[in-house]
Amino acid sequence: MTIPYDIRPARKSDAAEIALLISIAVHGDMWEEEKDEQAGEVSGPIEVGRLDLLSEDGTFSWSDAFMAEANGEVAGMILGYRKPDARQPAPPNLWAPLVPLQELEAESAGLWYVAMLGVHKNWRSQGAGSALLEHADQQARRTNARGLALVVDDGNGGARKLYEGRGFVVRDSRPIVPFPDSKQDGSNWLLMVKE
Template identity: 35%
Template sequence: MTKTPTFRPATLADAAALAVLVDIAGEGGPNRLWLDMAGPGQSALEVGRERARREEGGFSYRHATVAEIGEEIVACLIGYRLDDPYDLSDVDELPAMFQPLVRLEAQAPGTWYVNVLATFPEHRGQGLGLELLEIANGRAHESGASAASIIVGSWNERASRLYRRAGYEQIASERAVLPPDLPQSGDWILMTRPLTSGATA
């Protein structure tokens, strides 16, 4: 019998699970980035865990909601409201792989941005993604945003279907710049969902 999932704000103790889920959402890209940042004898996931433990920054446990079944973390949502106006003055100084993502974010200023939505493989197909997207809508309303936004790779058809089912529509795209050893290729697609005043989480 499948247990009912529960949802709660993430804590410092969840940092390791968040790092793994972020790498799943990024399809291995975060692991490669963290490996480049690692010090001598440090693993990529150690770097990811450290970043999840930060009090500030986009990838911080403070922006995360986790889904649990029993005492096991099975999925997560990381999101926050984007700046409005959105500052692109330093975009050319970022690593090439992040520049198209930041340019897309700049096309949705003031929206509540779903940075990460990820579920461990063995718990997919249980509706956790839709439930977390409804939580995102609630957070967006609390922040005063008029829309929610998300970016997905054109190669990730399963995720794209989920977001369309949740009411998101494509508004822009940028060619993805990915590490050469990754199998994916295509575009990053920015999707948004207008929020109505009567919607609830």
């Protein structure tokens, strides 16, 4: 039985859910806790991520995400965008864990780039990831992209199987610089492309 997923553009109010799914996608917290010395408050990684997603100059934007819903709950999300046709260099002074990811993303000129794909555990192996990738295919066609690109940890066998089953092939790789508290199994980031 195929579960019908409703894929919709993210809303600003989805920022915390997107931050959580990004943490799931990277197998750890992409954002570190922050302490406001003046207020004496600590913001956890998901709150820091939520604020980053809401910021005009954050790492990612909530407005680039699409949510997959089923049975009244969010099953997963995909965050992506059309890369310019001309290759863009990686920004300077990046946080070390992001450098290899940005280098690989820079090779995705003219493609619709899947920056993040996260699915909640109870929705995995139930078609949510495939539904989100089908939506990415539609976005690529809508934006006249030459295809799709994404980066995956070489130790994430389940994700690689999903991507390879949908026609993605490995084009390049970079050694992983781990995120804090990351539980990644692999040693390299793989750029996978579907043209």
